[in-house]
Amino acid sequence: MAPPWLDVLDETIGACVTHRRPDLEARLREKRAQQMDPKLRVLVIGETKQGKSQLVNALINAPVCAVGDDVTTTVPTFVQHSETPSAALVRNASSRSKIMNAPTERVAVPIEQVTKQVSTTHSGELVRAEIGIPRALLTSGLVLIDTPGVGDTRSAHTASTFATMMQADAVLMVSDATGELTATELALLKQIMSACPNVTVVVTKIDLVPHWRTVVERNRSHLARAGIPAKLLPVSATLRLRAAKTNDQVLNTESGFPELLACLQRDIVASADLLARRAVSVVASSAISQLVTPLREELTAHDSRQTEATISTLQEAQRRVDELRRRSARWQNVLNDEMADLISDVEYDLRDRTRKILREVDRTFDDADPAHGWEQFEQWLEDNLNEAATTNFAWLMERADWVAEKVAKNFPVYREDILPGSVLPEDLLDPVGKLEKPKIEPFTITQKLFTGLRGSYGGVLMFGLVTSLAGMPLINVVSLGAGALFGGKTIKDEADTRLKRRQAAAKAAAQKHVDDFFMKFSKDIRDAGRHIQRSLRNHFATLAEELQETLLESARSAKRAVQDDASQREQRQREARRELDKLVTLYKRVQALGGTAAMELSA
Amino acid sequence: MTLDHAVWSMLQEALAIYRDSPRASSWLRSHAERFTEPVRVAVAGVQGIGKSTAVNALIGDAFSPLPEFTWYRNGSTAAAQVVCGPRASEVPVTRRGSRVTVDIGQWDKIDRVVVDWPSRSLRDVVLIDTPASATPEQIFGDADAVLYLMRHLRDNDLQFLRSAHDHPIARVAAVNTVGVLARADEIGGGRIDALSSAKQISRRLRRDVQVQPLCQNVVQLAGLIAVAARTLREDEFVALRALASLGREELEDYLLSADRFVGPSFPVDLEASARQGLLDRFGLFGVRLCCALIRQGFDTTVKLTGQLVQRSGLGELRDSIAIHFVERREVLKARTALLGLDVVLRMEPRPAAFRLMADLERAVASAHDFRELRLVAALQGGRTKLPTELEAEAMRLIGAEGTTSLARLGFDYDAPADEQREVLLDALARWQGQASDPHLAHDHRRAAQIVVRSCEGMLTHLG
Structure with a gap:
């Protein structure tokens, strides 16, 4: 079904054509193309082990994101609509030693194996996973993005994650019912709110916690105290997945997911529709006012029948163009x-x-x-x-x-x-390549021995010659002692030099x-x-x-x-x-679309 | 002179030097007192992680949590007092059902609540339950050792643990923290195998390069189950057995969620309030686990309790406390006393104390116990490298796995003295060889010398 704003937009485009304004027409057409293909990015974020991946899985009823008892998700997973189920891993083409504009390659994998591949592939190589799956929820252009937990010590925090966050249309913040929202979570929420105001807090794992209602209540008051106007929904992914398996409607209702889905549809998809309507309304009304201006001027010119006034209007128009x-x-x-x-x-x-x-x-x-x-x-x-x-x-x-x-x-x-x-x-x-480890040369025993011998040689010879004047043989206690001293010093010097070299290499x-x-x-x-x-x-x-x-x-x-x-x-x-009347009606419809009270059309 | 004697005499000397300064001498006196007490173990962690539950599990009684520092120490009778500066006033302790409540009443400011409680578990330790708002400085100032509760390793946890090692003396003896993976029963959404998963995760954390230098060990704990097991009542057991009498499939639907478990329709004749009580005490996972265990044949109170205690990880936690804290009591106490002494010497330096300062530096630098600990840290952190098989033996001999001679020599049974001596002499000879082998790297030989010294110490003890 075509959304209502499309008709109005098309009519406005038609009006532009009748009034010979190709420039306005092109602009409106561009806007139309933009609004026809919306991608709504819904980011699922939260601290580690709160059930983010399981939430995405339960939303679309398919195990596409890896879930596990220990930290599992290390790269973002994009889940979007496609006619047939498909999956792909995006990773750096050559994992090491490339730096500039690292080309990424997409590798298609069977959808059953994607979770295994994601958890086994070394995280340094993998950039993200992309899943396509036919679901009614996703047809409106929704893209669910499962992210690695915030605050985990192992996942790579890259600048691209941040960039993704800045571009999200809506955010599902996940926090489980086993604990209230912590100070760090509230800080994270505030940070997100500044980038994307459309945030819903999802309280997961309510099946496990007897007093989840108290937790939800307290979370609400935490949010209110922090001044965060986010909605809060309790859900249980376990119940939802089981309900899907046994086709149990009652259980599905208990899981809280119908409400979450409705919220996604109503707020996020619908708010996208509202945004589209507002955008269309603004563009269309500005186009119509521009069409109306010359008509008005013509009419006033006729009405007054005062040539002089008309001429002054003409001059005024000219002056304004120059200005x-x-x-x-x-x-x-x-x-x-x-x-x-x-x-x-x-x-x-x-x-x-x-x-x-x-x-x-x-x-x-x-x-x-x-x-x-x-x-x-x-x-x-x-x-x-x-x-x-x-x-x-x-x-x-x-x-x-x-x-x-x-x-x-x-x-x-x-x-x-x-x-x-x-x-x-x-x-x-895109992330920059990995830091190359400098070559670290160990100072092995044999090398030390050799260096020591080399150093001691001079000592033995020097002192041996001196003492030989006193009638002692070349190799004697004194010369050997001197040799040992010299050797030791050479080893120490060499070790220092090597350390210096290593430090220089690292720098x-x-x-x-x-x-x-x-x-x-x-x-x-x-x-x-x-x-x-x-x-x-x-x-x-x-x-x-x-x-x-x-x-x-x-x-x-x-x-x-x-x-x-x-x-x-x-x-x-x-x-x-007649034309003017038509345009005024159209303008009223456009204004109604934007949800604002119909304003007086001013020339 | 052993470390504790040396530290004790240093404390006495300091008391003599600072007898004219009331502040310093009261500080020193409190440290001297503390030196002879059992090890103080604080339980720390973020809000709602289960600190009080862990304390209850260790004591074996269900105390209602208080929002203050609460000290639990061994006493002949149950008593409690609120300490507030120099004043201490008695408050009543009451038991209602399985729950013990300390009624502290209304106070403006409380330093701590001290509970005397007759319990075998408190014989060698004083347990300190900390409020979530406590700073690391407060916690490490009061306690000789810390159990740090965390759910998964996050940046905040690392920050907390690192802040414990800021002081130079603390750094040379980083021996006072055991990490606890708390709420192990909630891992993986409370699946029936959650506890074995938790075991694997704590094993991974134990080997993590970031955790190793900060925690001596990481163990998992399902606190709720541990408390329930140690305070299991007959009526609860009857209720659980009634639940388990139903088939697994029949019960499965009702164990899906907490809401379903306490819902109005239920196949077993059990009051909703009784079910709510079970849920509060065991958690949903606990109920699932108990039913599974009873069906497997652990169908008496004793058998069930044994299984629950073992599976909850309480046993391992107690072992960890015994090996890392109680056995190392002398070192931990010496460490605390040296830290305390250092504060006085820095705050009020005076000429008479210069020699004491030097003594303190010497004790920190040369005490063999500290050397052992430094070597443990160096081996764990990879600063000192030994071949793999030697490293394992060295770690054992210098007491990383326990400081009794049996643990050091790797006996898992109570071996007689001559058998121990035989093994010890063998090890001693091998390590003496390592210590004097000129082909080996310098730090290798240094490490071997420390191991030799540990072996010699054991030899004198074996007689």
Whole structure:
């Protein structure tokens, strides 16, 4: 069934065609294509072992996400609609030694084996798993994303997880009924709320806990106290899966899933519909007002029959076109300047952050021996780089919004749809390759022996010669003692040199890795910046063009009004009035679509 | 001179030096008192993890949890007092059914509640139940050793454990923490094999490189079941047996969820309130487990209790406390006393105490017990490397698996002294060889020297 907004949008497009406004028509068609293929990302997040994967499994009634007693999910799993069940693993093509723009490969696997493959494949190689499954729930474009637990010490926290979170349309936060919401969970919720306000807290495992109702109540008050307006739903995946097996409707109701599904349908899918309607309503009403303006002007021109006034209107229109051209230059300058500033600031910030990390690395390896504890160091470096990247990226997005606002302020007129919706590129931030372990040469016994002998040789000879003057043989107690001393010293020196060499190698490896990271990430950031700039420019340029076209059309019709003779005038006037009535009705429908009270149509 | 003698004489000396400072001397006196007490074991963890349940399981009685630091120590009669600064006032202890309640009344500020309780389990330890709001400093300040309860290893848990090892003296003897994987019965949604899963997870955590240097051991505990087993009542057992008399398939639907179990329609003649009581005491998993066990033939109270205690992990937890805390009492006490002494010497430095400071440094650096512990940590953390088979033997000999001579020599039965001596002399000779072999790496030989010293110590004890 076509949604109601589609008819209205199509009619508006038709009106644009009749009024010969191809620019408006193209814009509306673009919007239409955008709204026809919605992808709704629903992120399932929470701390470890709360039952996130089991929740996804129970939602779609199929064991597609790996569940286990110990920490199981280490990579995100995307579950979406497809006609036939299918599964694929996305992983880095060559697991090691590649750094820049690591190409990822998709490997199709049988859907029965995907959970096993996910849990057995080494997590460093795997980026994500993708599942396609025919389910009524998913047909509306819903994508369920199962994520590794937050706060787990083993899963890779990558910047891409963060990026996914920023782009989610809705979030299911999972917390089990065996405990109330903790301070960390509340902090996480707050963080999510700032990125995506559509959050539902799902309390799982209610089958296991006798007093789950108390827990739910207390969670509600925790949320209220923290000022988080999230809905809270208790469910039990165990009951739901069993109900599906035995086809038991009562049990299914007890599991709480019908309510969760209804909530998903009603709130998330429906809110997506509402969002679509609002977006369509804003675009369509702005298009219609532009169509109406020239008609109105023509009518007033006829009504007043005052040629002088008409001429002054004409002049006014001309003046406004000129004004628009002049001011166009201003907003373009603002956009260019601000974006250039932004990119250089963000890059400087990133450089500053990586430099701080590098300085810390240098300090560490001035004393520490990289032969010990390299894994911990690797983890530390990875964590710090990720943190730098995410903070930096969040900053970029914040500033981008700010730039959009500033440009909008410098735009000649104000309109409802002046601020662009999303300026973010789709896929950002692939993970950087692994840190290469520097070559660590052990100082073996034989090497030590050899080095010692080499060192002792000089000592024996030197002192042997001296003592031989005193009539002793070349090899004697003194020369041997000296030899041993020299040998010992050489071994110690050699060990020190090796340690120095190891430290230098470790520093170089870390430096290289951070450089690679910086190269890759600054490229990403710059690309994102350029993408943002381009979409902002396109957005505002289209707005400006439309404005200009509307003004020109007014000018033209005013000119026509001056030139036309009386009889033609009569007819045109009738036509114009009819057209205007049609447009006004359409406008009212558009306004009703957006759910706002029908506003007076102003010219 | 053994470590505890050395520390004791240092404490006495400090008392003499600081007798004119009331603050320092009261601090030192409390430490001297503490030195002769049993080991204080605090049970710590986040809100609602089951700290009080774990304490109850260890004591064997169901105390109602209090929102304060609660100390449980052995006493001839049941008594309780609220300690608040220098004052202590008696409060009543009452038993209602299987539940014991300490009525602390209304207070503005309470330092701790001290409960004297006649129990065999409290003979060698003082258990401290901590409130969830307690900071690591408070917990490690009061206790000689800590049981840290966690559900799965999260970043927060690691942070807590690391904060215990900030002090330099604490770091040389990182011996006072055992991790407990709490609420083991809730793993995997309370499946019937949850406890064996929990066992595997705790085994993995025990080998985890991040956990090893922080915890001496990780064990699992299903606290609810352990408490229920130790305080099982006859009426509960009858009810459970009535449940188990029903077939597995018939009962399965009613054991699906807690709501179903207490619902109005139920195939067995059991009051809803009785079922609710069972659920509160055992948890849903506990009821499932009990039914399965009774069907398997553990159909007397004694047999059932034995099985439940064993499966809940309480046995392993008690063993861990015995091996890691009670047997190491001297070291733990010395460690606490040295930490306390260090505070005084730093806060109020004075010329007369310089020699004491040097003594303290020497004790920390050279006491053989600490050396053993440092070697255990070094071997576990991979800072010192020994060949695999030697490493296992070294760990055993220096007391990583228990400090009695039987545990050190790897006997699993009570071997007579000459048999022990034979094995010991054999080990001693082997390790002396390692210690003097010039081909071996320096740290290898150092490790061997420490093992030799441990063997020699055992030899003098065996006589």
